[in-house]
Amino acid sequence: MSRVRSPVKPYDDLSPEADPRARAWRLLFERHAAIRQRLEAELRAATGMDFLWYDVLLHLAEAPAQKLRSSDLARAVVISKSGLTGLVDRMEGAGLVERRAVDGDRRGVEVSLTAEGRRRFEEAAGVHRAGIRREFLEKLTGADARALIRILEKL
Amino acid sequence: MSRVRSPVKPYDDLSPEADPRARAWRLLFERHAAIRQRLEAELRAATGMDFLWYDVLLHLAEAPAQKLRSSDLARAVVISKSGLTGLVDRMEGAGLVERRAVDGDRRGVEVSLTAEGRRRFEEAAGVHRAGIRREFLEKLTGADARALIRILEKL
DNA sequence: GAAGATTGATCTATCAATCTTC
DNA sequence: GAAGATTGATAGATCAATCTTC
Secondary structure (H helix, E strand, O other): OOOOOOOOOOOOOOOOOOOHHHHHHHHHHHHHHHHHHHHHHHHHHHOOOOOHHHHHHHHHHOOOOOEOOOOOHHHHHHHOOHHHHHHHHHHHHOEEEOOOOOOOOOOEEEEEEOOHHHHHHHHHHHHHHHHHHOHHHHHHOOOHHHHHHHOOOOO | OOOOOOOOOOOOOOOOOHHHHEEEEEEHHHHHHOOOOOOOHHHHHHHHHOOHHHHHHHHHHHHHOOEEEHHHHHHHOOOOOHHHHHHHHHHHHHHOEEEEOOOOOOEEEEEOOOOOHHHHHHHHHHHHHHHHHOOHHOOOOOHHHHHHHHHHOOO
């Protein structure tokens, strides 16, 4: 269980006083990092999972056939192919996912949720959605959100 | 050199169609991750450094006395104390920083930039600032930035 | 005994090399 | 030979334990 990673600092040394755009840049990084950190800590405390595990469960739960090829899953969660092998090993050990041979292509492996995996995902999703609501959605008006969308789409 | 980390996916499963706030949430994560990834790749290609190293150099360069206690530096770059020990070992090996005993407190260690460290920092900062300008500042108007600040400050 | 820093154990990510199947 | 997946080597992060100095 990893990718605990980091709050990710602003890495800038522009002068926020001079240009509101520089201040916006710094704020974007700071708030993003702070929210991410709170949400991941909450998820970990409630379920023992980090975002990487949650992300795997999420992608499998949302997949059209409820399963994904290893390489597609690796792309989806943005991890190396070999990193995914180990990750699936651990999650399989924890009883959350299972591997199966792909019929028609004996090179391939499909990963899918177990019943327990689905249960744990739904539990985690409840915690996580509540966190997003609390940390983000409830703090903005619809007008705020529309303005934010318009601006972010320029980036 | 690490913390290559990850683009950090949106981790949500709200319905962006229904609520503009949900769409804003998703967009915030996606754009942030994409920009971060481009900037880090650029920095790495140009200087061989990742953001963690850059962050260390930045904090040392901005420190009032041009130096920081190990524990303060660890807090600043958001890494564990023991993680910092190894990081400073490597950066010292690369000739970028140096350790010195703190006078008055024989428990402590101060870390500071070497001349080479300062040179490499300035080189990296040039690359990085140009990247921020290109990826962020130039894409927003002053009004956009002020709106963004107002909204982000609510979070 | 607490604070500052390091060491050692463990975990997990990446990369390159390998194996199997297409 | 390319694609899919795994293995092995290496690097770096965390946590707990330790050492020194306050």
